[in-house]
Amino acid sequence: MRSGFVAILGRPNVGKSTLVNAMLSKKVSIVSPKAQTTRDAVLGILTEADTQIVFLDTPGIYFGKEKLDSHMRRSAFSSSREVDAIVYLLDAGDIDLARDFKIIDSIHSEAPIFFVLNKIDLIDPETGKKILGQIRDKYPTRPIIEASLKNNFGLKEIKAAVIPTLSGEAPFYPEDWLTDRNLDYQAKEIIREKMLYFLDKEVPHSSAVKITSFKVVKDALSIEALVVVDRESHKAIVIGKGGAMIKKISMAARQEMEKRWHRRVSSLVLKVEARPGWRSRVKDLVELGYGDTGE
Ligand SMILES: Nc1nc2c(ncn2[C@@H]2O[C@H](COP(=O)(O)OP(=O)(O)OP(=O)(O)O)[C@@H](O)[C@H]2O)c(=O)[nH]1
Ligand SMILES: [Mg+2]
Structure with missing residues (x-):
């Protein structure tokens, strides 16, 4: 058995909770068209025959001034520690790479980061190529997966990327658990x-x-x-x-x-x-x- 933790990070509204729900084929984390939906780290536990991937859905990262904003930011950044991999989502339909690069550079973690360019259903292939090129210019060695998670597109590739990073050998949670939240x-x-x-x-x-x-x-x-x-x-x-x-x-x-x-x-x-x-x-x-x- 391979097992481990994978943190899902990104700006608000990029599709992090959608990713976790799609992986589990079951809704464990709320989703909405409005930014700042998720406020705490929520686990989505995917147990299959020989793997258990524990996904950590996190609040979208932004730099608001209320104490509530600090709670959300802290939940997100602290989730990135002590995980086996980080999946960093970007919204192809709402690109602001300067902001993403600033967030990515402030993630302090030893874990490998996989980029996922989500919502590619919203853009044409030319625009997609341009965005991928800009990300590669800044991070030449990091893998980028294209996805449309609302349509379950890209799930297999994300799974295949993270499984080899899992460092545990036994399940962390009982097989029938989908989330840690009551x-x-x-x-x-x-x-x-x-x-x-x-x-x-x-x-x-x-x-x-x-x-x-x-x-x-x-x-x-x-x-x-x-x-x-x-x-x-x-x-x-x-x-x-x-x-x-x-x-x-x-x-x-x-x-x-x-x-x-x-x-x-x-x-x-x-x-x-x-x-x-x-x-x-x-x-x-x-x-x-x-x-x-x-x-
Ligand atoms: N067009 C399109 N919309 C998507 C896709 N994936 C997610 N969405 C939509 O994007 C919106 C935000 O999705 P969420 O999963 O709530 O995003 P989030 O990153 O968890 O947002 P926060 O919790 O606010 O940080 C929802 O309306 C989703 O239906 C996609 O592949 N394509
Ligand atoms: Mg969310």
């Missing part, structure tokens, strides 16, 4: 995912979700959660006219939970609270699960 964590992430889909980005980006009750009632799950927003005006937006928006978020989240867990969710009650400035207050960050800011 149902509470998954529930809060699913609620955040639906907020990212239905609301303009400023609102979900400055919100957090905390599960306040998680019970099994007659074989079905009954969940209560608190949605913390940054402003009173955001509270009104999340609740919507006559409660229409919060109902929409709750229904979509319930459906997603049932699909993911194969269990009935009989109720999902969401309460909304405004806590101006929570993203920079240590007490709130700790309570909401983002306490590791490195300070």
Whole structure:
């Protein structure tokens, strides 16, 4: 058995969580069209006959000023230590190589880095060649894999590249584990995912979700959660006219939970609270699960 850890790094929105879900053929990490979806390192564990690859999905790297931004940056960079390989994703449809090069040069790790140029479905081959050339000029010896991960294209090549780097000889996790995150964590992430889909980005980006009750009632799950927003005006937006928006978020989240867990969710009650400035207050960050800011 070969086993080991592979960190997935890159700027926000390049498709890191999409990669991990595609590798597992199962959603373990939330995905959205908006940047800064993932906030913590999340494991996606792929166990096959003679290999176990533990992928670390990480928050997109950007240099925001809130303490919440520090938590996300720290989760990403610390994931790159003590792994066997790093997969660094770039979005072919949104190229800004100067920024990527700055991030790549600040990754302090002994592990080999494989570049993946994702979303090649969005560009023509000529543009692709030009981008590949620019990356090769800067890093002549590093392999680059072209991918369209939304369409499962490039998965085999990424797997083939990382497997030889795995240094473990026994599985790190039980065979039937797909992720290290419990149902509470998954529930809060699913609620955040639906907020990212239905609301303009400023609102979900400055919100957090905390599960306040998680019970099994007659074989079905009954969940209560608190949605913390940054402003009173955001509270009104999340609740919507006559409660229409919060109902929409709750229904979509319930459906997603049932699909993911194969269990009935009989109720999902969401309460909304405004806590101006929570993203920079240590007490709130700790309570909401983002306490590791490195300070
Ligand atoms: N066109 C296209 N879109 C893709 C591809 N892969 C991912 N996406 C889309 O890109 C968006 C971002 O994907 P995510 O997987 O959430 O990206 P991420 O890198 O995890 O983002 P953060 O968590 O914010 O850092 C989603 O809308 C995906 O559906 C691809 O190959 N082609
Ligand atoms: Mg993500």
